Amino acid sequence: MTQIIVPGFQGSPKGHWQYWLQEISANAITVQQDDWFNPEVNAWVDRLQETVDSTSGPIQLVGHSMGAITIALWAEKYDTSRIDSAVLVAPADTESDYLPKEIEGFAPIPTVRLPFPTTLIGSHNDPYMSFVRVIHFANVWDTAFIDAGFVGHINKDSGFGQWPELLPILENAHRANHISKPLLRRTATA
Numbered sequence: 001m002t003q004i005i006v007p008g009f010q011g012s013p014k015g016h017w018q019y020w021l022q023e024i025s026a027n028a029i030t031v032q033q034d035d036w037f038n039p040e041v042n043a044w045v046d047r048l049q050e051t052v053d054s055t056s057g058p059i060q061l062v063g064h065s066m067g068a069i070t071i072a073l074w075a076e077k078y079d080t081s082r083i084d085s086a087v088l089v090a091p092a093d094t095e096s097d098y099l100p101k102e103i104e105g106f107a108p109i110p111t112v113r114l115p116f117p118t119t120l121i122g123s124h125n126d127p128y129m130s131f132v133r134v135i136h137f138a139n140v141w142d143t144a145f146i147d148a149g150f151v152g153h154i155n156k157d158s159g160f161g162q163w164p165e166l167l168p169i170l171e172n173a174h175r176a177n178h179i180s181k182p183l184l185r186r187t188a189t190a
Contacts, residue, residue, distance in 0.1 A: 001084055002055045003028040003170070006048060008065030008092060009103055011036040016156040017089075017163040018064055029055070031067075039066065041073065041105040048074045052082065060173060061086040065128060065153065066103055068120075069094050072110045072141065083116040085173035087166075090122060090154040091137060093129040111140045118143040119173050123151045123158075 003025055005018050011033070012018035022028050031051045033044055048070055052059060059082050063071040068088035075083075092099060094106035120143040122134030138145040146169065152158030 001027060001058045001060055003060045003062055004051055005030040006061060006063040006067035006070055008067040009039060012064065013156060015161045017160045020162050038102055044070050045074045045077060049078050058082060058084040060084050064089045065092045066106060069106050069109055075114055076110050080115045086116055086118045087170055087173050088118060088120045090126050091129055093133050099128060113142040117174050119146060119169060121146045121148050123148045123154055125150045126153050128153055
């Protein structure tokens, strides 16, 4: 199975858990956007589709922040039949007034069930989406939900570089609605 890693606004720099996942996974590829700093929703969604088209066999999508929202928007537009599962980490609230103006085109966020098994991982003190909103999207997307605790945006800045606790979640994501919801802990960056 191919893992397609979908970074968010400004990409995932060295030291971010998505960068680490790309390095350790033999079958992982990262979506490469033309412009990480001035995102355009159709270009980002279409680039995800191009990445899907460039692979064969089943796919697992792994999105962080605005990448998670890109996956939800992509699922409304394209055939999702090859998607085995998805893991969405710390989605960004693109409908919020306090986020950068550059991402406003990524609203509204879809509010329909995602058509593949999905696990959503959220934090109580994520500055980019309130915990109430994370729970809302876990419900409307019909995902398994993992409460990561008070760990910020689950990125490099909040201590998520090497993240071995993510690996069993990815392994079991195709059974997302039937897995136990383990507690996560913050790990040191690489």
